[in-house]
Amino acid sequence: MCLFSPDSRKKLKKFWKLLFIVALLVAFELNPWGSLISLDSHPRVAQAGKKDWDKSDMNGDGVVDQQDLRLFSQELGLVDETEWTDEQWCQYIESHPKKKANYTQLFAFISDYYECETTPPPITAPTLSNPTVSEINLPSATIGATIVSDGGDPPIIERGTVWNTTGPPITEHQLAEGGTALGSFSHVRTDFTGLVAGTKIYFRGYAVNYSGTGYSPQGSFIVPDPLAVNHANNYPTRLALGPNGQLFVSDPKVKSIFIYDTIIPNQPPQPTRELKGLYSPLGVAVDSAGYIYVGNAGIGNVEKYTPQGKLVATIGQGLIRAPVDLTLDW
Structure with missing residues (x-):
């Protein structure tokens, strides 16, 4: 026996369809379709x-x-x-x-x-070493040093030398050499003036970058005595007597004037001082004050030296050809 009329059955079908649609809508609202798509939980x-x-x-x-x-x-x-x-x-x-x-x-x-990023080394002033001196012929001498490192702050702006007589020199008698490269350098200094024999000269090389000034270790040398005897007579040519009885002997082969302060009878004389670096000295004379006059045949002039051996005057340059003998009127 049928409980529903055909009309009722149609209405019931519509009801169930409507209920299904409502259920789908509710389900979609609670769980959207987008969340049903499988995604990598850790996207790249x-x-x-x-x-x-x-x-x-x-x-x-x-x-x-x-x-x-x-x-x-x-x-x-x-x-x-x-x-x-x-x-x-x-x-x-x-x-x-x-x-x-x-x-x-x-x-x-x-x-x-692995701590790969290390702290860069600090930037410092240049590093120098090996102070050098050569060709000492005061008032000139050649001094220098070696620039080992630019301190990590290139370029080298200036390099040169400093010197004094008290040590260690910093800015005294500072003179730039002119170069800016790493390595060894040297230059001739001609300002070692007013110094007496035996004075100790201290010098250092320096180099400058944007971080500061670096210095080499300290070097030194002694002001030589221009009258210290280094040679024996080789070719004695002229003689002169000084005011205190000294004997002066010119030697053009050795290019020196040898000075004998004391002559002991019956004993070989020994020179006690020497005036060196002359130009074939033939003539020699000494005045009452002890000044020494040397006739340089090698360059054609007469030079005047103090009793201590310092050159103070040049006479007849370009006028005298070969002064082989000198006489003073005193």
Whole structure:
């Protein structure tokens, strides 16, 4: 027996259809279709280009750590990350900039993990060594030093030497040499004036960069006595007597005037002082004050020296051809 009329059955079907649609709408509201799509729970991070992806999170756990480093090392053919030293890992990330574009976070982790980023060395003034001196012929001498390092702050702005008689020199008698390169340098200084024999001269090389001035260790030399005897007579040519009985002997071969302060009878005379560096001295004379006159046949002049051996005057340069003998009227 049918409980519903045909009309009722039609209405009931419509009711059920409507109820089904309502149920679907309610279900969609509670659980949207979009959430039914399966997504990677750890999406990769896009880089600048569409094909450039950061693959650092190799195990997909949302963090970049040592586990990803291990996977990366195995991708490189290593057993694990310990097969390379810290230095090798630092060298690898430094020498593979293209690889870094795809593993930006992992490379940053490696740099931090192995402490690849070191503090740069401090910038300092230049470093110098090896002070040198040569060709001492006061008032001139050649002095210099060696620039070992520019201090990490190139370029060298200036280099040169300083000197004094108290040591260590800093700015006294400072003179630039003219160069700016690293390595050894030297120059002739002609300002060693007003110094008596036996004075000790201290000198240093210096170099300047934008951080400051560096100095070499201190060097030194002694002002030589111009009358110290270095040679024996070789070719005695002329003689002269001084006001106190000294004997002066010219020797053009040795290019010196030898001075004998004391003559002991029946004993070989020994020169006690020597006036050196002359030009074939033939003539020699001494005045009442002890000044020494030398006729230089080699350059055609007469030079006047103090009793201490300092040149104070030149006579007849260009006028006298070969002064072979001198006589003073005193």
